[in-house]
Amino acid sequence: MFKTKLTERLGIKYPIIQGGMMWISRAELAAAVSEAGGLGIITALSFDTPEKLAEEIDKAKKLTDKPFGVNLTFLPTLRPVNYDAYIDVIVDKGIKIIETAGRNPEPYMEKLKNNNITVIHKCTSVRHALKAQKIGCDFVSIDGFECAGHPGEDDVTSLILIPRAVDELDIPVIASGGFGDARGFVAALALGAEGVNMGTRFVATKEAPVHENIKKRLIEAKETDTMLVERSLRNTIRVLRNKHAEKILEMENNGATLQKLAPLLSGLRGLEAIKTGNVDDALFACGQVVGLINDVPTVKELIENIVREAKEIIKNRLANIID
Structure with a gap:
């Protein structure tokens, strides 16, 4: 296994x-x-x-x-x-x-x-x-x-x-x-x-x-729905594309300093957002793999599906392409 x-x-x-x-x-x-x-x-x-x-x-x-x-x-x-x-x-x-x-x-x-x-x-x-x-x-x-x-x-x-x-x-x-x-x-x-x-x-x-609104947003998102912010600070972070992230990026492009950006970067905004479900008021770390997310299973279902499907890939697809 x-x-x-x-x-x-x-x-x-x-x-x-x-x-x-x-x-x-x-x-x-x-x-x-x-x-x-x-x-x-x-x-x-x-x-x-x-x-x-x-x-x-x-x-x-x-x-x-x-x-x-x-x-x-x-x-x-x-x-x-x-x-x-x-x-x-x-x-x-x-x-x-x-x-x-x-x-x-x-x-x-x-x-x-x-x-x-x-x-x-x-x-x-x-x-x-x-x-x-x-x-x-x-x-x-x-x-x-x-x-x-x-x-x-x-x-x-x-x-x-x-x-x-x-x-x-x-x-x-x-x-x-x-x-x-x-x-x-x-x-x-x-x-x-x-x-x-x-x-x-x-x-x-x-x-x-995490609030159901955020999970719903992850299901809807495509692989192009993440973005990079804090590049100007040499502290790059990939986040879910939303109004808050777009605002930060615009400020960076206009030369905003860390002092001006700091209130918008606070992690406490994220904590509040995952409780309230406000998907546009904080930065949410999010990988490009979001484009592959189509459901909200239990953890057990997710892991068991990955393992089962992986065995099928190895046994059926990979084994069968070798001549």
């Missing part, structure tokens, strides 16, 4: 990871993914104190006894973050898998490795992946240009970036950016990845804590 280095190391049934998404990757979604055989992830910084993260981990443990991980993203913020305190919670709660992203996690690697925590570092270039390998990360999740959120500044698509990373690295690679169905899953394995990381696709599931 798709036995890879990822399933063997993490103790999961299928090599499918639910990415760490701000405000969305909470206990209910993470536990549902883990229960369905993948790896669920809770996003630590969705909680403004380490104590609240501890409560969320406890909640997830009541929902599943299967492995799940925690995402910790190291990014500059207006509010200083006590990362050591969040890591202490991760350690104290017995979490054995962490997904790091953003800045280099090297200052925290000793504490993580001393507590036998498997480190998956998400990055957007081969050079950053090589650095992650050097500092002792166990996996890299390589994010292609199609991805939701921050794709970096190199603009290299997953079709190229994944095999390049596989060629250069000695540690296993996870494919991230552009994956949401069985076809992409099989393609990622063919490119040399040990599994896939999916974000946008999991937003359009019944367990995702």
Whole structure:
């Protein structure tokens, strides 16, 4: 059943990871993914104190006894973050898998490795992946240009970036950016990845804590309905095309500074929007894979369909085209 280095190391049934998404990757979604055989992830910084993260981990443990991980993203913020305190919670709660992203996690690697925590570092270039390998990360999740959120500044698509990373690295690679169905899953394995990381696709599931208006918008959207903002700040982010994103892009094109843009970039707007369903008043990280989303299944249905259809692709289509 798709036995890879990822399933063997993490103790999961299928090599499918639910990415760490701000405000969305909470206990209910993470536990549902883990229960369905993948790896669920809770996003630590969705909680403004380490104590609240501890409560969320406890909640997830009541929902599943299967492995799940925690995402910790190291990014500059207006509010200083006590990362050591969040890591202490991760350690104290017995979490054995962490997904790091953003800045280099090297200052925290000793504490993580001393507590036998498997480190998956998400990055957007081969050079950053090589650095992650050097500092002792166990996996890299390589994010292609199609991805939701921050794709970096190199603009290299997953079709190229994944095999390049596989060629250069000695540690296993996870494919991230552009994956949401069985076809992409099989393609990622063919490119040399040990599994896939999916974000946008999991937003359009019944367990995702997102207003139905937003899920409906994802179903309606095409692959051309994402856009890049914050390019002028060298902090590029791929988001769902809406009035708010269009306004930000217009301001950037007119030379707006970070000071002027900051109120519009606040993540708290996104938190409010996923509660109220106002699809035009905040930035929503969204990958180009949105063009492949046509329904809102349960997490279990989504994962089981991907696995079933992937087996059919391999056994029926790929096997039959070999003479």
